[in-house]
Amino acid sequence: MLKLAARPDSTMATENKFAGPLSAAIAVDGGEQSPLAARAYAQPAHAYRGPFVRDAARILHARAFRRLAGKTQVFTRLQDEGLSDHFRNRLTHTLEVAQIARTVAATLGLNVELAEALALAHDIGHPPFGHAGERALDRALAAYGLSFDHNLHALRIVTWFEERYPGFRGLNLTLAVREGIVKHSRDYSAHEHPELAEFFLDRFPPLEAQLIDFADEIAYLTADLDDGLDAGILDLDQVREALPLFRNLHDTARADYPAATAKLTAYEALRRLLNALVTDLIDGTRLRVQTLGVETLDELRRAPQRLAAFSAPIELERAAIKEFLYTNLYNSPGQEQAHAYAGQVVGGLFAHLLATPERMPADHLAQAPTEGLARTVADYIAGMTDSYVVQQWVRCQKR
């Protein structure tokens, strides 16, 4: 039988320098007695599953999680009937973030179960139509002195909107998961957000939460290059010219596989790019932690800055990729059209429901006396998938 030997990968030799995990006391304690495993409603321990494994399962089984399949990551299905089935939606993006987060957490000796739960939850607060939908909701709320923040909306989903259990509203997640949902990508001031007081607002979140923001960015930067090339919006030569890191990896991929098709060589370069970013995040984070001599979670929380980080040279590459994607993909003419449509649908439905709130389902309307009508309408719209928000918009125009 013919045996195919894999060719040696020229990038692997330098990537095998494993420097080991961080001090064990930096990882969040995942035991039942851990203060960060506390729940708003006390529940008995499970026979064989730890608190964060249970949280990851609760998120995975939530309705809001399933709706991610119908929400735009970058490409909106409605904008073009012929759109490829291979482009990421917010659910497949979330699964890619979880894969990266698990790898980084495991390599650094962090709590993998917590990192996974946070990765699964990191986008459940996103409204339909990606960032265009978020901007539209934010603009609509601004007229009422309010704003839309997907992290805070995610917290509302897991503490209130999900109704799965007879004993309590929400998913009754652990303190560590709720803190991470709120703080993984930014910090909140106690002065502006007294309602978040239980989440240690004067300190940084654990590394398991900090790394989610990076895993998110690694996942979408590499995936959006992939989808952008696949969609024909980006051109390989243009990517090579603008991004030196990609160009180098593409050159080595071509040298390693001279007979491979252009498509497979581009995939290989993207795979190496993802690997390079993940490896640098692991090394960069370890370096920052060790440089400061941080050995416990408490020291990490009180450090002068967040400690999850890329190295300085890769940070420049990351910024270059992001800028490139903003100019050539996210704000490309085709996408601008989709964003304008999203703004029209979300903004239009918001105005319509504000004028006729009785058209909202009773359980949403019941929030209005305590939350105010504008927030209630925004919460209702934020939960919708792309297709459902369009369906509601079309229906309300017929009335």
Ligand code: MG
């Ligand atoms: Mg994300």
